[in-house]
Amino acid sequence: xxxxxxxxxxxxxxxxxxxxxxxxxxxxxxxxxxxxxxxxxxxxxxxxxxxxxxxxxxxxxxxxxxxxxxxxxxxxxxxxxxxxxxxxxxxxxxxxxxxxxxxxxxxxxxxxxxxxxxxxxxxxxxxxxxxxxxxxxxxxxxxxxxxxxxxxxxxxxxxxxxxxxxxxxxxxxxxxxxxxxxxxxxxxxxxxxxxxxxxxxxxxxxxxxxxxxxxxxxxxxxxxxxxxxxxxxxxxxxxxxxxxxxxxxxxxxxxxxxxxxxxxxxxxxxxxxxxxxxxxxxxxxxxxxxxxxxxxxxxxxxxxxxxxxxxxxxxxxxxxxxxxxxxxxxxxxxxxxxxxxxxxxxxxxxxxxxxxxxxxxxxxxxxxxxxxxxxxxxxxxxxxxx
Amino acid sequence: xxxxxxxxxxxxxxxxxxxxxxxxxxxxxxxxxxxxxxxxxxxxxxxxxxxxxxxxxxxxxxxxxxxxxxxxxxxxxxxxxxxxxxxxxxxxxxxxxxxxxxxxxxxxxxxxxxxxxxxxxxxxxxxxxxxxxxxxxxxxxxxxxxxxxxxxxxxxxxxxxxxxxxxxxxxxxxxxxxxxxxxxxxxxxxxxxxxxxxxxxxxxxxxxxxxxxxxxxxxxxxxxxxxxxxxxxxxxxxxxxxxxxxxxxxxxxxxxxxxxxxxxxxxxxxxxxxxxxxxxxxxxxxxxxxxxxxxxxxxxxxxxxxxxxxxxxxxxxxxxxxxxxxxxxxxxxxxxxxxxxxxxxxxxxxxxxxxxxxxxxxxxxxxxxxxxxxxxxxxxxxxxxx
Numbered sequence: 001x002x003x004x005x006x007x008x009x010x011x012x013x014x015x016x017x018x019x020x021x022x023x024x025x026x027x028x029x030x031x032x033x034x035x036x037x038x039x040x041x042x043x044x045x046x047x048x049x050x051x052x053x054x055x056x057x058x059x060x061x062x063x064x065x066x067x068x069x070x071x072x073x074x075x076x077x078x079x080x081x082x083x084x085x086x087x088x089x090x091x092x093x094x095x096x097x098x099x100x101x102x103x104x105x106x107x108x109x110x111x112x113x114x115x116x117x118x119x120x121x122x123x124x125x126x127x128x129x130x131x132x133x134x135x136x137x138x139x140x141x142x143x144x145x146x147x148x149x150x151x152x153x154x155x156x157x158x159x160x161x162x163x164x165x166x167x168x169x170x171x172x173x174x175x176x177x178x179x180x181x182x183x184x185x186x187x188x189x190x191x192x193x194x195x196x197x198x199x200x201x202x203x204x205x206x207x208x209x210x211x212x213x214x215x216x217x218x219x220x221x222x223x224x225x226x227x228x229x230x231x232x233x234x235x236x237x238x239x240x241x242x243x244x245x246x247x248x249x250x251x252x253x254x255x256x257x258x259x260x261x262x263x264x265x266x267x268x269x270x271x272x273x274x275x276x277x278x279x280x281x282x283x284x285x286x287x288x289x290x291x292x293x294x295x296x297x298x299x300x301x302x303x304x305x306x307x308x309x310x311x312x313x314x315x316x317x318x319x320x321x322x323x324x325x326x327x328x329x330x331x332x333x334x335x336x337x338x339x340x341x342x343x344x345x346x347x348x349x350x351x352x353x354x355x356x357x358x359x360x361x362x363x364x365x366x367x368x369x370x371x372x373x374x375x376x377x378x379x380x381x382x383x384x385x386x
Numbered sequence: 387x388x389x390x391x392x393x394x395x396x397x398x399x400x401x402x403x404x405x406x407x408x409x410x411x412x413x414x415x416x417x418x419x420x421x422x423x424x425x426x427x428x429x430x431x432x433x434x435x436x437x438x439x440x441x442x443x444x445x446x447x448x449x450x451x452x453x454x455x456x457x458x459x460x461x462x463x464x465x466x467x468x469x470x471x472x473x474x475x476x477x478x479x480x481x482x483x484x485x486x487x488x489x490x491x492x493x494x495x496x497x498x499x500x501x502x503x504x505x506x507x508x509x510x511x512x513x514x515x516x517x518x519x520x521x522x523x524x525x526x527x528x529x530x531x532x533x534x535x536x537x538x539x540x541x542x543x544x545x546x547x548x549x550x551x552x553x554x555x556x557x558x559x560x561x562x563x564x565x566x567x568x569x570x571x572x573x574x575x576x577x578x579x580x581x582x583x584x585x586x587x588x589x590x591x592x593x594x595x596x597x598x599x600x601x602x603x604x605x606x607x608x609x610x611x612x613x614x615x616x617x618x619x620x621x622x623x624x625x626x627x628x629x630x631x632x633x634x635x636x637x638x639x640x641x642x643x644x645x646x647x648x649x650x651x652x653x654x655x656x657x658x659x660x661x662x663x664x665x666x667x668x669x670x671x672x673x674x675x676x677x678x679x680x681x682x683x684x685x686x687x688x689x690x691x692x693x694x695x696x697x698x699x700x701x702x703x704x705x706x707x708x709x710x711x712x713x714x715x716x717x718x719x720x721x722x723x724x725x726x727x728x729x730x731x732x733x734x735x736x737x738x739x740x741x742x743x744x745x746x747x748x749x750x751x752x753x754x755x756x757x758x759x760x761x762x763x764x765x766x767x768x769x770x771x772x
Contacts, residue, residue: 021634022634116636119634120634120635120636177624178624179619180615180622180623180640181615183640183642183643184642184643187606187638187640187642187643187646188603188606188607188610190636191599191602191603191606191646191647192578192581194636195582195599195600196581197583213577214581216577217574217577217578217581217603220574220577221574224567224570224571224574229565232565232566232567232570233565233567236566237565237566238564238566238569238673246671248408248505249506250502250506250576250663250667252573254566254569254670256569256570257573260573260574260577281636285632
């Protein structure tokens with residue numbers, strides 16, 4: 001896999017990273033990007049947590065695909081998360097493949113890629129690495145931690161693991177744990193990868209191949225769960241791909257087939273198959289409540305001072321409103337102040353990545369209020385909005 | 387693939403079967419089962435149409451798995467579809483792999499298995515073969531044709547293609563055409579099969595292998611769509627498989643993973659991968675309305691004399707109530723008498739195969755009324771029920 005073209009930090013050199021699974025890692029490399037400048041008061045830092053196949057290029061060009069940052073719509077100079085005002089940090093999660101330590105990297109003890117000898121990690125392990133990076137960057141307390149989907153899972157782990165380092169937290173389109181159906185879809189993806197003979201029991205790096213077909217099928221399956229049925233119908237319906245009639249063959253007759261195939265094959269160029277295995281596993285394992293006697297509220301009690309915001313989307317069937325609401329209920333029960341909205345959107349789970357004005361409206365107010373209550377004052381806030 | 391252990395008929399020997407795709411097949415072998423006896427009046431015949439991976443063993447032991455028939459709960463002596471009263475016919479669909487002509491069979495011109503040189507077929511092609519079998523069995527008119535899921539698609543093609551041969555028709559948990567999401571899930575399954583190197587471009591029969599891993603992944607994906615999220619949660623939740631804690635590995639830690647893997651691997655023993663490609667394609671292609679200027683009602687107009695029944699299930703997200711209702715609306719608009727019920731069930735799409743008392747109640751009444759109005763009188767109907 002191509003390492004990051006951006007910044008990297010080497011952490012956990014003296015004190016190894018102790019993982020939930022019992023293994024230790026030392027050192028840990030972290031690929032990350034920053035935007036803007038940390039102010040002298042150190043109270044303008046925003047950590048953005050990315051989703052399963054996301055990366056640190058939240059507001060800058062992806063080094064492999066050449067595409068704009070995945071949240072460039074919201075993050076940048078003068079934008080909703082204004083990099084003229086805030087110091088924005090986004091790091092590639094532990095286990096991923098854009099510069100941060102993961103199965104693609106050489107095991108320092110053997111000098112060969114870890115492959116599946118890499119220890120299985122958790123969302124909390126990812127957050128431990130982020131906390132290490134945040135400290136490395138001289139940030140004592142984050143004005144905000146924000147993320148959607150798996151990013152929102154990381155935010156929950158921040159709330160329970162490092163609440164003293166947070167002023168506010170935003171979770172979008174997420175869940176406190178995976179349902180059986182969530183696990184089932186991930187398991188199909190993992191089986192598709194492991195079924196590919198080019199996976200080579202995880203040691204494909206040694207053979208100069210990669211399980212492209214298996215990873216592509218995994219991505220296609222997952223991609224269906226990111227969109228709503230209505231969105232697929234509106235976008236493609238039964239439209240045919242560059243033809244008048246069906247071909248009575250197995251080519252991509254329908255546009256939706258062609259679209260999915262493209263989603264699969266382009267994913268392979270930018271993502272490592274083993275990273276996909278490890279990160280999906282971490283998501284399946286997440287169950288913060290289980291660590292607290294089954295009561296999620298108990299996990300959030302130390303975060304009573306953190307201003308929270310939870311946003312769900314009506315057409316998200318991957319992490320539907322009921323899952324997001326269970327986080328809200330737990331925050332309420334823990335005495336954590338929380339704003340919640342279920343936003344009407346046809347886009348399915350991916351809504352948090354797309355142009356949804358009501359989401360922007362809610363986030364705009366929340367971000368400004370978080371800044372002000374964290375001691376930041378800007379001209380456009382002096383009217384006392386939000 | 388193992389051919390059927392049951393009855394077979396050889397049809398279309400003199401007049402070849404002309405397929406929707408333009409190709410012709412001659413002869414066509416049909417694997418089928420019958421239960422009960424055709425009466426002298428010939429008015430007690432019931433044709434049961436099976437779903438995607440179903441077969442003719444509706445009420446008798448499957449020759450490969452040794453399991454009971456797939457609708458043995460409803461079909462048999464004294465049962466809802468009473469084989470003491472009715473002559474029940476169920477045949478393996480065209481393209482499938484339990485005795486009926488399909489890609490697994492030798493092409494008579496080459497003496498080698500068709501593989502992907504087998505012509506792509508449609509649901510209507512399947513029904514044409516069924517109509518040939520029904521005639522071969524001496525049945526002029528069916529008292530009833532009934533099927534769920536893809537079986538219900540065949541029933542719709544019966545209604546528009548051979549209405550004069552029908553007295554009544556029952557469709558359960560079905561749709562008049564595939565949505566983009568339906569096509570997307572099927573395409574993932576096909577790509578999983580075709581990604582398996584043991585698929586050998588469809589010629590695996592020649593190499594004494596089969597694409598077991600790819601077919602297994604296809605089945606796992608599809609299986610998720612057959613169950614509801616609630617059903618998966620109720621059945622498995624996040625329960626672990628024979629262990630107290632997660633293993634921090636890629637074994638089947640969760641019961642739902644173990645269950646899915648079993649669904650995948652056991653499917654491979656009883657089903658042919660190419661048959662899966664051809665039948666999913668036929669389902670994706672179904673669009674009866676498109677053959678009638680986009681008006682499904684026009685397709686059903688010649689069936690105004692056929693008593694119809696449509697049943698959907700609340701938790702079916704594969705073919706939800708809205709899809710079933712569109713059939714009902716078209717039947718209504720065509721002046722076809724139709725009973726419809728959306729039945730409360732937590733089981734998802736598979737509800738039509740399971741123990742759902744309200745479904746049984748509705749079918750019991752409908753079957754008896756269909757028999758009586760077709761000139762059949764039995765002791766238990768003389769009270770004038772249904």
